[in-house]
Amino acid sequence: MGKAVSGDIIIMVNGTYKDADISIKNSGITVKAATEGGAIFNGATMFKVLGSNDTIRGFQFKNIDIAKGEVCEIAGNFNLLTQCNFFNCTSKHYIHTDGGSHDNEKSYCNIEAKPPIMNGNCAIQITPSPTVVSNTMIRFCTFLNFGGEGGDFGNEPIRIGLGVEQNNTSGCIVEYCYFENVGLGDSESISLKSTFNVIRYNTCNNNPRAQFVFRTGNKNSAYGNFFINSGGIRIKEGGNHMIYNNYFGGEAQFQSLQLMNFKLNKKAKVGEPLSNIFVFHNTFYNPGQIKLGGAGDNPPQNVQFANNIFYKNSGTVFSDPNNNIIFTNNLYFGGAILGVPSDKKEFFNIDPLLVKNSFGYYSLSAKSPAINNAGANYPDILKNAVVDNDADLQLDIEGKPRPKEKTEKDIGCDEFTTAKSVNNPLKKSEAGPSYLVNVVSSPNTIIPVTTSKKHSRYRNI
Structure with missing residues (x-):
């Protein structure tokens, strides 16, 4: 690896590698397993990517024990x-993106069973810099x-920033990810502690004891x-947060939406009370409770x-x-008590005529009164200065187009249209490494192809 130059591909023969200490210092190289999932690291393994424009592909990190590493x-x-699998690793973090680095991507990885001992x-962990936008x-x-133990156990799947980094512009995107049964590690599936992040098109399924949490920071979007x-x-804290085009349905032990009454810790100089929170075009179908933060x-x-x-x-x-809550042009129906005062400008008590669709959630039927009946009396969604966050609400939850005019849009998270859906509730099999069901352990044939007198480039057949 120390001799590799840009464009080289390094292929690790399938097998188990124990106590490996690997540092990729050069840029523009690919390091991959001969067969995806076939090269497995365990023991006291640490893998460092110090170069840029590098690709790490197809490895499994299982039962690693490096304490605070x-x-x-x-x-x-x-x-x-x-295409990497991280399973049961006793470590400080599975993956840490350092402050000052930017435009790194983690995709099609499985993050599983982080031991409770590492609470x-x-x-x-994404560390946002005060001067460099992460764009992770x-x-x-x-x-x-x-x-x-659940609750604030500190074993979150994803944390973007720390409290002292709340004002750092992160610009991170978490999209098309699948979360299941992570709430005993921590009540926060995603913990946002920085600014200008976008959480979109993810699926939480049977994840009743955890939430996406806006802890500190400002101008974050979830849609x-x-x-x-x-x-x-x-x-919990911060301001100018946008919650739109989301679907909340089914039983949950935690609230579907929770606004907190937060008192600033002036000594720690971390956090600030909630302000300017906008909840637009969401559908709540037999959801968990919605708490509005009134006490305190x-x-x-x-x-x-x-x-x-x-x-x-x-x-x-x-x-x-x-x-301090303003309600405008919402529909509600069913046997539940609303829990807040209302009039006809705030809530219309009328059956939205939702039906269970082919994707398994409840959306608008052809005769729904929500169709073309959105109100226009609400502020524009803030445009993210770093990431496109569909601030003009051009799309619905399925990625189908919405009309340009506010009053022509449908109420709720989806638009009734014959346009093709490009986003729906993910199945577990639609994310993560493609090889997890059937891991191939036999090595492929690796043929050296000489490209210069100084080094060889390898290709996999």
Whole structure:
């Protein structure tokens, strides 16, 4: 690896590698397993990517024990970590992207079973710099089966920033990822502690004890996500957060949406009370409770719910109301108590005529009163200065086009149209490494192809 130059491909023969200490210092090279999933690291293994434009592909990191070390550290720029499996690794982090690095991607990886003994240390840590925008992308990854005590255990699957980094512009995207049964590791499936991040098109399925959490930072967006029998979104601190085009459905032990009444820790100089929170065009179908943060000395300020559908058969839709919540043009129906005062400009008590669609969630039927009935009396979604966050609501939750005019859009998360869906609730098999079901252990034939007198380039056949 030390002799490789840009364009070289290094292929590791299939097998088990114990106590490997690998540093990729050069740029523009690919390091991969002969067969994806066939090269397995264990023991006290650490994998460092110090170069840029490198690709790491097809490895398994299983049962690694490095105490406070990191299984994979990424310090360069424009690197790709893909088709890797991280399972039961006793480590500080599974993957850490260092501050000052940027435009790195993790895709089609499985992040599973981080041991409870390593509480306080999340699986993926993104460190945003005060001067360099991270632009990290996490996509098509699976996050499964974290054990522990639940609550604020500190074993989050993803944490983007720390409290002291709340004002750092991160610009990270988490998209098309699948979360299941991670709530015992920590109540936060994703913990946002920085600014200008986008969480979109992810699926939480049977993930009842965890939420996506806006802990600190500002101007973060969550849209196009499916929460099915799962906790939803909790907003603890910061301002100008946008929650739109999401689906919340089924039973959950945690709230579908929770606004918190937060008191600033002036001594720690971390965090700030909630303000300017906008919840637009979401569908809540028999969701967990929605808490509005009313109790305490610092209720959320300037919170607006517009063009949402609330369908609930029993219980109460809203709890902890406060006078700083504005409701505009929402539909609600079912046997549940609404829990907040209302009039016809705020809530229309009418059946939205939802039906279970071919993807397994409830969307608009052809005669739904939500069609073409959105109100326009709500502020524009803030455009993300770093990432395209569909601030003009051109798309619905399935990625289908919405009309340009606000009043021509449908209420709720989906638009009734014959356009083709490009996003739907993910199945576990649609994310993560493609080889996990059938790992091929026999090595492929590797043929050296001489490209110069100084080195050889290898190709895999």
